[in-house]
Amino acid sequence: MSSVDWPALKSAALAAQGRAYAPYSDYQVGAALLAGSGEVVTGCNVENATYGAACCAERTAVFTAVAQGLTSFRAIAVATGGPEAGTPCGICRQVLAEFSDGALEVLCFTDEGAEARYTLAQLLPHAFRLK
Secondary structure (H helix, E strand, O other), X not given: OOOOOHHHHHHHHHHHHOOOEOOOOOOOOEEEEEEXXXXXXXXXXXXXXXXXXXXXXXXXXXXXXXXXXXXXXXXXXXXXXXXXXXXXXXXXXXXXXXXXXXXOEEEEEEOOOXXXXXXXXXXXXXXXXXX
């Protein structure tokens, strides 16, 4: 993978994970998104009693970045709990594809030491695109 400062990105994702609001699933997720400018934007999952109104950590990070004027991304680190690293859900993969090409680097890891690395193209090989 490229010259991304993965330890710093992982640290930011872990900090965001600690802010997750997950009273229903008890599955806290944190994400740290590295913009093309070098800025890091974080997000956490925010659940809701209606479930459909919940938002994943990855999308929270992307939407926050876009609100700050950032629309190009290089990498994302996703922190989950448990023995296996959780990958972004399908909706999050498609949202990430909207703002990056398939080369976006994705690091998924847990506080128990599991880690997996992908490119977005590996996670979403046939992203939907209108243009």
